Amino acid sequence: MFKVPDHQVAGHMAGAGALGPLVDDSGHFYKPLQSGERGTHEVAFYTSFSTDTRVPDQIRKFFPAFHGTRDLEASDGSGMHPHLVLEDIVSSRINPSILDIKIGSSTWYPEASEAYISKCLEKDRETCSLTLGFRISGLQFYGSKETGFWKPDRKSVNSFTHDDVRSALRKFVSSNSPTNSDIEPDCSYASIIYGGPDGILAQLLELKSWFEDQTIFHFYSCSVMMVYDKESILKGENPNPQIKLVDFAHVTEGKGVIDHNFLGGLCSLIKFISDVVTDPNK
Numbered sequence: 001m002f003k004v005p006d007h008q009v010a011g012h013m014a015g016a017g018a019l020g021p022l023v024d025d026s027g028h029f030y031k032p033l034q035s036g037e038r039g040t041h042e043v044a045f046y047t048s049f050s051t052d053t054r055v056p057d058q059i060r061k062f063f064p065a066f067h068g069t070r071d072l073e074a075s076d077g078s079g080m081h082p083h084l085v086l087e088d089i090v091s092s093r094i095n096p097s098i099l100d101i102k103i104g105s106s107t108w109y110p111e112a113s114e115a116y117i118s119k120c121l122e123k124d125r126e127t128c129s130l131t132l133g134f135r136i137s138g139l140q141f142y143g144s145k146e147t148g149f150w151k152p153d154r155k156s157v158n159s160f161t162h163d164d165v166r167s168a169l170r171k172f173v174s175s176n177s178p179t180n181s182d183i184e185p186d187c188s189y190a191s192i193i194y195g196g197p198d199g200i201l202a203q204l205l206e207l208k209s210w211f212e213d214q215t216i217f218h219f220y221s222c223s224v225m226m227v228y229d230k231e232s233i234l235k236g237e238n239p240n241p242q243i244k245l246v247d248f249a250h251v252t253e254g255k256g257v258i259d260h261n262f263l264g265g266l267c268s269l270i271k272f273i274s275d276v277v278t279d280p281n282k
């Protein structure tokens with residue numbers, strides 16, 4: 001039985017006649033191929049990435065597993081439509097806290113049309129992309145049974161300032177309510193979620209070391225998803241913090257050149273997160 005995902009935080013969403021992803025109880029995430037070249041491009045990326053022997057095994061864990069494509073009844077009621085069959089990166093979690101961070105100061109690729117470049121450039125300027133090298137695209141933070149999730153709408157997230165980004169990265173790892181803007185985030189989970197040998201910072205650094213070397217792909221407009229379970233911490237279980245890259249509709253060939261756009265954004269994000277770990281009380 002296919003349904004609209006409970007925990008999607010950004011991108012095209014299913015519902016009210018709109019084409020968006022579906023999930024089922026098999027642990028798969030079905031992303032409809034997007035219109036124009038975007039859909040075929042994303043399939044081509046997953047296909048070539050999954051068979052490219054130059055990609056180190058330890059880097060593959062940062063990408064959702066790819067299981068080909070499948071024709072499904074589209075969420076917008078338009079009939080059968082091809083979907084990418086991906087690992088659902090949140091299905092095993094109960095109330096996941098999620099951040100979708102679009103990496104790179106420019107989300108447009110050099111070969112794009114003038115019209116597409118100006119559309120993206122406008123968005124990169126209006127948001128934090130141009131100045132920070134990344135922007136938050138979407139989020140949901142679990143508070144408690146009483147407060148549920150903090151999930152600001154797309155417009156609010158797109159208008160985040162540098163301070164809002166800093167604050168969101170602190171709220172993500174705080175035990176106190178993310179919904180109440182009068183409460184200072186306590187960052188009490190910074191050391192277990194961001195820090196430690198299996199924490200998000202260590203994972204980002206491992207990913208960065210690959211980006212310092214790889215010249216195969218350039219990942220324009222791609223996101224790092226950060227996920228963990230807050231309730232597990234309260235139960236004394238492993239909150240299993242994880243990063244995964246998603247959205248490969250605009251990946252281009254690296255042609256022997258470092259992906260400095262992605263790498264720069266990643267370094268900037270790492271610095272923001274390191275600051276929370278080293279000085280959680282700031």
Ligand SMILES: Nc1ncnc2c1ncn2[C@@H]1O[C@H](COP(=O)(O)OP(=O)(O)OP(=O)(O)O)[C@@H](O)[C@H]1O
Binds near residue numbers: 008013
């Ligand atoms: N493999 C996955 N498992 C679970 N959730 C996912 C997965 N891939 C994407 N998502 C969810 O869907 C959202 C959008 O994903 P994605 O960026 O791939 O879609 P998009 O429609 O291409 O976005 P955009 O409009 O930014 O181009 C993510 O923020 C995340 O919440």
Ligand SMILES: O=P(O)(O)O[C@@H]1[C@H](O)[C@H](O)[C@@H](OP(=O)(O)O)[C@H](OP(=O)(O)O)[C@H]1O
Binds near residue numbers: 011154158
């Ligand atoms: O950041 P937001 O507000 O979610 O805006 C979307 C985001 O910039 C996507 O990257 C873009 O898809 P592409 O990267 O594929 O262009 C999409 O364009 P679209 O509406 O034309 O699909 C935008 O609506």
